[in-house]
Amino acid sequence: MNNNTMSTDEVITLINNRIHELKYQQIGLKSFIRSDQERYEQIEFAIKELRQILKQIQQTRRKTREAQ
Numbered sequence: 001m002n003n004n005t006m007s008t009d010e011v012i013t014l015i016n017n018r019i020h021e022l023k024y025q026q027i028g029l030k031s032f033i034r035s036d037q038e039r040y041e042q043i044e045f046a047i048k049e050l051r052q053i054l055k056q057i058q059q060t061r062r063k064t065r066e067a068q
Helices: 008-028 034-067
Strands: none
Touching: 008 034
């Protein structure tokens, strides 16, 4: 593996870190302000997308390990 290639574990760690960052931002929003509510929903959408990507990566890694 060259220096420009990330391992699956590194990608998973990055995605998990980003999910945690977004959840932290979400907690700080005040739901009674419309702009914050919109931002909350955008963050929630991003978190769902990242979780789906994470799930796909983990499934692919599991299948690869089982095939070996």
